[in-house]
Amino acid sequence: MKFSRITRREFVSTTSRVVAGSVALGMMPDALNALSPSLKKRLAMVGTGIRGIRMWGRDLLEAYGETHEFVGLCDINPGRVAFAKQYIGADCPTFTDFDTMIRKTKPERVIVTTVDGTHHTFIIKSMQHGCDVITEKPLTTDEMKLRSIIDAQKKAGKDITVTFNYRYSPHRTRIKQMLMEGRIGRVTSVDFNWYLDVYHGADYFRRWHRLRESGGTLLVHKSTHHFDFLNWWLDSDPEIVHGFGALEFYGKNNAFRHTHCRPCPHKAKCQFYWDMTKDERLMNLYAKNEQYDGYTRDGCVWKEDIDIFDKMAVQIRYANNVQVSYSLTTYSPYEGYRIAFNGTKGRIEAWIHERQPWPMNDYHEIQVTDNFGKAEYIRMPQGGGGHDGGDVLMMDTIFRNPGTRDPYGRAAGLRDGAMSILIGIAARKSIDSGKPVAISELTDIEAREVRGEM
Numbered sequence: 001m002k003f004s005r006i007t008r009r010e011f012v013s014t015t016s017r018v019v020a021g022s023v024a025l026g027m028m029p030d031a032l033n034a035l036s037p038s039l040k041k042r043l044a045m046v047g048t049g050i051r052g053i054r055m056w057g058r059d060l061l062e063a064y065g066e067t068h069e070f071v072g073l074c075d076i077n078p079g080r081v082a083f084a085k086q087y088i089g090a091d092c093p094t095f096t097d098f099d100t101m102i103r104k105t106k107p108e109r110v111i112v113t114t115v116d117g118t119h120h121t122f123i124i125k126s127m128q129h130g131c132d133v134i135t136e137k138p139l140t141t142d143e144m145k146l147r148s149i150i151d152a153q154k155k156a157g158k159d160i161t162v163t164f165n166y167r168y169s170p171h172r173t174r175i176k177q178m179l180m181e182g183r184i185g186r187v188t189s190v191d192f193n194w195y196l197d198v199y200h201g202a203d204y205f206r207r208w209h210r211l212r213e214s215g216g217t218l219l220v221h222k223s224t225h226h227f228d229f230l231n232w233w234l235d236s237d238p239e240i241v242h243g244f245g246a247l248e249f250y251g252k253n254n255a256f257r258h259t260h261c262r263p264c265p266h267k268a269k270c271q272f273y274w275d276m277t278k279d280e281r282l283m284n285l286y287a288k289n290e291q292y293d294g295y296t297r298d299g300c301v302w303k304e305d306i307d308i309f310d311k312m313a314v315q316i317r318y319a320n321n322v323q324v325s326y327s328l329t330t331y332s333p334y335e336g337y338r339i340a341f342n343g344t345k346g347r348i349e350a351w352i353h354e355r356q357p358w359p360m361n362d363y364h365e366i367q368v369t370d371n372f373g374k375a376e377y378i379r380m381p382q383g384g385g386g387h388d389g390g391d392v393l394m395m396d397t398i399f400r401n402p403g404t405r406d407p408y409g410r411a412a413g414l415r416d417g418a419m420s421i422l423i424g425i426a427a428r429k430s431i432d433s434g435k436p437v438a439i440s441e442l443t444d445i446e447a448r449e450v451r452g453e454m
């Protein structure tokens with residue numbers, strides 16, 4: 001057995017030469033990059049919740065504030081947007097009406113971080129006002145909204161970036177590299193299982209994500225990342241999807257329930273009781289602003305209105321004939337995933353644990369086994385920062401080094417955003433109807449056997 005251990009320093013050095021080798025070409029020292037306020041890129045944000053204020057707000061200004069500025073922040077909740085301005089440290093007006101914000105502040109780029117089911121409204125309006133768009137995943141939640149985004153983009157000709165931060169984590173990039181090199185021959189099938197644990201998984205059932213109309217079910221909200229990996233890793237488009245799913249754990253499947261955790265009379269006996277009062281930031285962002293919209297961040301996981309699935313299995317056939325078996329479980333004792341690529345010359349597999357009740361390693365391991373041969377174990381240091389280091393690398397690509405060529409093609413646009421949600425939408429429809437769904441029933445986008453450069 002061969003161990004090739006890659007240290008963080010080696011990885012960073014390799015990525016600056018290989019992955020971001022081209023990135024370095026377009027890079028200027030920050031001091032030279034600093035611009036006067038009038039020359040800075042003008043950003044606006046709609047949806048100042050937790051994702052908005054942290055990564056797209058405070059982190060963005062801290063890292064790229066010399067070249068970018070916020071000219072407007074918007075949220076339907078006036079208390080939340082006021083807190084957001086202070087938390088982000090932005091020197092700009094706040095709005096509860098998106099059109100007014102765009103008209104008055106004239107941004108160049110709009111960052112969309114609202115509830116998933118509303119993304120399309122702001123993506124379309126932004127482009128109609130002549131702005132480029134950076135949207136959080138999922139691009140949108142159903143095929144009609146997708147069609148309207150595609151039509152609007154054709155008319156406006158503006159750029160849409162879909163922020164698939166997960167692509168950028170070092171070990172996923174390493175898998176992409178091995179697949180591109182044909183390390184296991186031609187890939188024929190993939191086994192992919194994702195486990196959300198009783199903390200993170202349960203949290204989706206507390207929040208707006210519990211409703212189909214808001215998040216499109218976790219097959220869209222969450223699995224959009226996983227389906228995007230598959231499309232990107234396999235470099236092909238999905239053609240046929242067959243899904244199974246049910247709600248058998250959360251929601252109506254419990255003897256007791258309440259509205260939300262803070263006033264709950266069942267605190268002592270509920271294993272899912274969560275005390276958000278211990279988190280000052282969440283109290284400031286959500287609890288103090290419940291008076292405006294009635295939204296409770298610590299909603300009961302046993303609410304009877306929950307209409308999404310908590311166990312899901314999906315079979316996908318790709319245009320290049322690869323077949324995938326995928327599953328998503330939302331009440332596991334540990335958090336992470338297992339993936340295996342079966343190829344004509346061997347197998348690549350990885351077990352990634354993001355949280356577990358036993359001590360964590362400081363590396364992620366990838367096993368490559370040659371048919372009739374040996375196994376090689378590759379240990380990748382865990383990336384620093386959010387989403388295994390993916391957030392920082394993606395932000396650098398968007399704000400520091402736009403337009404530079406990435407050999408791994410990690411930057412994602414409209415087509416990538418569309419193809420990933422279409423798998424989730426098809427799976428949802430398949431679960432509802434009991435029949436397989438062809439992607440071509442949902443979109444005019446033609447499936448490519450090899451996606452190639454987007």
Ligand SMILES: NC(=O)c1ccc[n+]([C@@H]2O[C@H](COP(=O)([O-])OP(=O)(O)OC[C@H]3O[C@@H](n4cnc5c(N)ncnc54)[C@H](O)[C@@H]3O)[C@@H](O)[C@H]2O)c1
Pocket residue numbers: 046047048049050051052074075076077080113114115116118136137138163165208221387
């Ligand atoms: N890529 C990732 O890893 C990642 C991680 C977390 C969240 N996200 C995405 O970020 C987005 C925001 O998620 P979040 O966790 O911050 O949720 P959140 O509930 O904290 O924030 C959503 C915000 O949108 C606002 N909003 C809802 N409808 C609106 C409307 N019509 N007009 C204006 N504002 C509106 C809400 O008031 C809220 O402040 C989602 O699309 C989510 O999928 C991505």
